[in-house]
Amino acid sequence: MTSATPHTSGRTTDDPQPRYRLKALFAAAVGYGLDGFDLLILSFALSGIIVSFGLTDVEAGSLSTITLLGAVLGGVVFGALADRHGRVRVLTWTVLIFAVFTGLSALAQGYWDMAAYRFIAGIGIGGEFGIGMALAAEAVPANQRARATSWVGVGFQLGVFLAAIISAPIIALWGWRGLFVVGLFPAIYAFVVRRGVDEPEKFKQAHSEEGGGRVDELSFGAKLSALVKDRSTVKITVALIVLTTVQNFGYFGIISWLPNYLSEQMDLGVTKGSLWTAVTVIGMLSGILIFGQVADRVGRRPAFWIFQAGAIISILVYSQMTDPTALLVGGFFMGAFANGMLGGHGALLAEMYPTEVRATAQNVIFNIGRALGGLAPVVIALLAGSFGFGFALALLPVIYLIQFLAMFLLPEKRGVELE
Numbered sequence: 001m002t003s004a005t006p007h008t009s010g011r012t013t014d015d016p017q018p019r020y021r022l023k024a025l026f027a028a029a030v031g032y033g034l035d036g037f038d039l040l041i042l043s044f045a046l047s048g049i050i051v052s053f054g055l056t057d058v059e060a061g062s063l064s065t066i067t068l069l070g071a072v073l074g075g076v077v078f079g080a081l082a083d084r085h086g087r088v089r090v091l092t093w094t095v096l097i098f099a100v101f102t103g104l105s106a107l108a109q110g111y112w113d114m115a116a117y118r119f120i121a122g123i124g125i126g127g128e129f130g131i132g133m134a135l136a137a138e139a140v141p142a143n144q145r146a147r148a149t150s151w152v153g154v155g156f157q158l159g160v161f162l163a164a165i166i167s168a169p170i171i172a173l174w175g176w177r178g179l180f181v182v183g184l185f186p187a188i189y190a191f192v193v194r195r196g197v198d199e200p201e202k203f204k205q206a207h208s209e210e211g212g213g214r215v216d217e218l219s220f221g222a223k224l225s226a227l228v229k230d231r232s233t234v235k236i237t238v239a240l241i242v243l244t245t246v247q248n249f250g251y252f253g254i255i256s257w258l259p260n261y262l263s264e265q266m267d268l269g270v271t272k273g274s275l276w277t278a279v280t281v282i283g284m285l286s287g288i289l290i291f292g293q294v295a296d297r298v299g300r301r302p303a304f305w306i307f308q309a310g311a312i313i314s315i316l317v318y319s320q321m322t323d324p325t326a327l328l329v330g331g332f333f334m335g336a337f338a339n340g341m342l343g344g345h346g347a348l349l350a351e352m353y354p355t356e357v358r359a360t361a362q363n364v365i366f367n368i369g370r371a372l373g374g375l376a377p378v379v380i381a382l383l384a385g386s387f388g389f390g391f392a393l394a395l396l397p398v399i400y401l402i403q404f405l406a407m408f409l410l411p412e413k414r415g416v417e418l419e
């Protein structure tokens with residue numbers, strides 16, 4: 001059986017115990033929430049870090065890049081470890097690393113030790129997406145897989161939302177160092193939650209002697225090679241890299257510059273600009289949940305095509321709006337369509353590769369997409385500087401058209417048992 005060929009022996013009838021299923025999904029969602037939480041607290045802390053250490057804007061910005069580089073490395077390494085040692089066990093390791101080095105960031109005395117702490121903390125959070133998505137996909141029946149991974153995607157947005165709420169008050173009370181101290185607590189909570197979750201049966205079967213011991217036989221290099229082992233698998237891997245790159249590029253491109261665009265260029269001011277942005281984030285949350293429902297009912301391809309078409313139309317329309325009320329409503333729909341697909345990536349990635357390389361595939365592909373998509377703020381800034389943010393936003397639909405075409409390379413596996 002190859003990773004590029006759908007398993008056709010029938011649809012699953014297994015239904016794991018509901019209590020275990022909920023615990024597994026909650027653990028995965030909380031873990032991915034740490035990713036979103038860390039992304040925003042670092043952004044809020046940067047101005048204070050600049051003053052404390054006398055950094056240039058370039059040096060301060062590099063701390064985000066260094067964290068991202070750590071996340072890419074952590075994603076690759078911990079994905080492979082999770083395929084060998086277990087989803088829950090390795091997720092627990094990643095949270096512990098994240099917690100320790102987030103706390104140490106509060107004690108940094110200069111640029112270089114802060115950079116070291118951020119890099120290692122990034123290694124910890126790098127494994128969160130792929131391992132959590134693999135755990136969620138393996139813990140539920142096949143007909144609920146997209147909904148399950150959507151809930152993990154919601155965890156990320158809730159982490160961002162939590163950081164947005166608490167960052168300003170904490171800085172006012174304790175300064176930027178207080179953010180990293182408080183950042184310890186959700187990590188500790190996630191660590192405790194994970195301790196009560198067992199490995200999914202799908203992983204246990206692949207790891208057992210009865211299952212052929214497939215997990216133990218593969219080396220790190222063999223896991224990576226499995227992503228490009230033949231022409232059909234290469235097509236799938238390339239298509240998924242396109243999908244994850246577009247997903248991250250669209251998200252970072254919108255969320256990084258939207259508050260500035262609304263408050264300054266649309267003359268809404270900081271308060272209204274923040275409120276209008278919050279409505280867009282609520283749209284993102286809603287879109288993720290809706291996507292999971294649609295993908296489980298009509299299929300992965302139709303769901304992605306619907307949301308990709310919606311992203312193209314809503315972003316184009318939004319880029320032409322000037323009325324505040326229209327921007328408020330339009331932001332909700334733009335957020336829903338542009339980011340709703342995040343809920344389906346975990347299910348789609350899980351279905352394309354067998355259990356012995358699933359977490360590796362999830363983390364390698366998504367982190368490649370995150371690294372490439374992370375260039376969006378710079379690209380948008382360059383375009384906006386020459387032509388205005390509205391023009392830069394109006395060009396974003398082009399990437400969703402590329403994503404639309406990439407879906408033709410992926411087989412439909414709705415409701416099919418994981419390999």
